[in-house]
Amino acid sequence: xxxxxxxxxxxxxxxxxxxxxxxxxxxxxxxxxxxxxxxxxxxxxxxxxxxxxxxxxxxxxxxxxxxxxxxxxxxxxxxxxxxxxxxxxxxxxxxxxxxxxxxxxxxxxxxxxxxxxxxxxxxxxxxxxxxxxxxxxxxxxxxxxxxxxxxxxxxxxxxxxxxxxxxxxxxxxxxxxxxxxxxxxxxxxxxxxxxxxxxxxxxxxxxxxxxxxxxxxxxxxxxxxxx
Numbered sequence: 037x038x039x040x041x042x043x044x045x046x047x048x049x050x051x052x053x054x055x056x057x058x059x060x061x062x063x064x065x066x067x068x069x070x071x072x073x074x075x076x077x078x079x080x081x082x083x084x085x086x087x088x089x090x091x092x093x094x095x096x097x098x099x100x101x102x103x104x105x106x107x108x109x110x111x112x113x114x115x116x117x118x119x120x121x122x123x124x125x126x127x128x129x130x131x132x133x134x135x136x137x138x139x140x141x142x143x144x145x146x147x148x149x150x151x152x153x154x155x156x157x158x159x160x161x162x163x164x165x166x167x168x169x170x171x172x173x174x175x176x177x178x179x180x181x182x183x184x185x186x187x188x189x190x191x192x193x194x195x196x197x198x199x200x201x202x203x204x205x206x207x208x209x210x211x212x213x214x215x216x217x218x219x220x221x222x223x224x225x226x227x228x229x230x231x232x233x234x235x236x237x238x239x240x241x242x243x244x245x246x247x248x249x250x251x252x253x254x255x256x257x258x259x260x261x262x263x
Contacts, residue, residue, distance in 0.1 A: 108231030108242045110211045115204040115240055116183065119171045122240040123200075124207060124233060125185060129245045131195060132184040133203055136176050142260040146253065152261055153182070153197060160184060161257040162197035168248065174201060185245050189254055196257070198248075207240070209233045 113124035114133075134155070139162055141151040148167035152159050162182060166174060182197045215232040228247040233240040249257070 107217075107244065108209075108214050108233070110209055110214065113207050113209055113233070113240070113242060114183070115207050116181075116200040117202045117204060118166055118169065118200055119174075122204065122238055124209070124240045124242045125183070125245050126230075126242075127206065129185050129187075130183060131186055134182050134184065136180045136182060136199075145256065145260055149257065149260070150197075150199060155184070155197075158195075159261050160195050160197050161261050162199060163249070163257075164199045165248075166199075166201075187249075187254070188246050189251065194254070194258065196249075207233070207235060209235075209240075209242075 109126075112127040114127050114130045115122055115124045117123075132155075137153055137155075139151040139153055142149065142161075145151075148164050150162040150164050152161050164173075166172070176199075179202055180199065181203050182199055183203065184195055184197050187194050187196050213234045215234065217229045217231055228244050230242040230244045233242055
């Protein structure tokens with residue numbers, strides 16, 4: 037639904053305060069060269085090498101199984117509400133949170149595509165996350181936000197606006213708070229769910245923002261933005 041007036045809502049300051057909590061992940065420190073060379077300088081027997089290789093392969097398989105089961109990682113997440121349910125997006129994927137503004141409808145796009153916005157001279161497509169998830173439609177109000185996220189697909193990076201009911205908080209999720217996505221059967225697509233986070237008495241669904249849309253839908257949005 038488009039609105040004629042392009043105007044930030046009164047809660048923009050609150051959204052700005054949330055974004056101030058965004059921190060860059062610390063860069064992984066490489067091992068010192070001396071530590072890397074210590075073991076490589078020692079002569080290795082053939083039998084020991086085979087045992088070591090099997091151990092490494094076993095550990096790699098275990099790590100792969102664990103990664104397949106739990107894709108979410110600890111860290112900070114922007115949480116928001118959709119139809120009384122809590123969702124979270126990894127905070128480094130969030131670029132900006134704005135109030136509802138004028139959205140230009142684009143013909144021949146899926147019903148969950150609201151259209152495009154002109155944000156400081158840059159055009160961004162906007163989707164309604166309620167409709168994307170098959171939830172009932174909700175009228176916008178003075179607190180309806182648009183979250184601008186960065187989506188990576190193959191070798192390209194683009195920005196997308198997602199309309200949600202309300203932004204909640206910045207949540208620090210620890211490793212012990214994470215749970216893998218439960219199985220809902222083969223007919224239900226849960227590829228866009230990273231996992232679940234436990235916070236007090238709530239369960240928050242953590243979304244993989246890069247998989248919210250299919251490759252075909254991303255191409256369609258790119259064409260809508262260009263057109």
